[in-house]
Amino acid sequence: MKFLPDELLQTAAFVMVGVLGGAVKYLRDFQQNSKKFSLIDMLIAVFTGGFLGMQMFFLCTSMNMSSAMTYFMSGVVGLMGDEAIKLFVNRFKLSWS
Numbered sequence: 001m002k003f004l005p006d007e008l009l010q011t012a013a014f015v016m017v018g019v020l021g022g023a024v025k026y027l028r029d030f031q032q033n034s035k036k037f038s039l040i041d042m043l044i045a046v047f048t049g050g051f052l053g054m055q056m057f058f059l060c061t062s063m064n065m066s067s068a069m070t071y072f073m074s075g076v077v078g079l080m081g082d083e084a085i086k087l088f089v090n091r092f093k094l095s096w097s
Helices: 006-033 039-062 067-080 082-096
Strands: none
Touching: 006 039, 006 067, 039 067, 039 082, 067 082
C-alpha cells in the first residue's frame, strides 16, 4: 500500500514550483525597491505563488499539456503572483459578460 497517492505527490511538486516563483518574486521586489524586509509580505507572496501553481497544474492537466510545460507554467504564474490573479479575473469577467 502506498503512503501517498502519486497524484498528490505530483500536485505537491507543482505547488512547490509555484512557491519558489512566489519567493523569487518577493526577493526581486525587495532588492529592486530597496524596502524593508517583511516576513508577512514574503509569506503572502509564497502562499499566493503556491496557490497559483496548484491552479495552473489543474488547468494544464485539463488541457493535456506535457509535464515540462506544466512545470514552466506553474513557475511563471507563481512569479507573476497577484498580477496573474488580476489577469485571470479580468479574462473571466470578459467571458461572462
